[in-house]
Amino acid sequence: MKLYHTETQEDYDALMVNLEEEGYRWNDKEKPTEYSSWNIFKKDTVMIIEYDIYLGEASKEYCERVYPDTPIQKYKAQQDKVAKWFDGAANIAKAMSAIGVSMKNENNDKINNPAHYTAGGIETLDYIKAKVKDYPSYVAGNILKYVSRYEHKNGIEDLKKAQFYLNDLINWMESD
Numbered sequence: 001m002k003l004y005h006t007e008t009q010e011d012y013d014a015l016m017v018n019l020e021e022e023g024y025r026w027n028d029k030e031k032p033t034e035y036s037s038w039n040i041f042k043k044d045t046v047m048i049i050e051y052d053i054y055l056g057e058a059s060k061e062y063c064e065r066v067y068p069d070t071p072i073q074k075y076k077a078q079q080d081k082v083a084k085w086f087d088g089a090a091n092i093a094k095a096m097s098a099i100g101v102s103m104k105n106e107n108n109d110k111i112n113n114p115a116h117y118t119a120g121g122i123e124t125l126d127y128i129k130a131k132v133k134d135y136p137s138y139v140a141g142n143i144l145k146y147v148s149r150y151e152h153k154n155g156i157e158d159l160k161k162a163q164f165y166l167n168d169l170i171n172w173m174e175s176d
Helices: 009-021 038-044 060-066 077-098 124-131 135-149 156-175
Strands: 002-006 045-050 054-059 072-074
Touching: 002 009, 002 038, 009 045, 009 077, 038 045, 038 054, 038 060, 045 060, 054 060, 060 072, 124 135, 135 156
Parallel strands: 002 072
Antiparallel strands: 002 045, 045 054
8 A cells, every 4th residue: 555645736636647647546435526635635635545556535634543554655746757857868868878979078169058048148047047946847858859859950969968958957956
């Protein structure tokens, strides 16, 4: 049995999508409705996974009382998304390395510090980091963009741009 606690609607929605993608289904006693779980329990909602296939929902207080020996794991949507994107980016890096693309951070101005990104006295990426709430999502999107188009647009330059963003994401995550 697994218990997942969600404290926000976003966390709850992301958990539901994740569980559905993993093939979980509702038990015969509980069926989700627009009035179940999140609307009833709000920040105390706990998803119950029984026998590794069935879903149920209850309040955190109920789960603490009925399942005292089962740890309740806190589910945070943002962290899980970042972890998946980070794993995807790491797999991209491995694939690039396997085909002979160097993963060293080469100091090529077109890639690492283009002059047109410093116009106005501030590096564009520094401005984005200061303004974008979910910087890892922004970076993951750029990594995917450059890796997806490299064969059709700028070749090795796009792979190096993806590499730049991957290195920056790693540095950003290690700095926290």
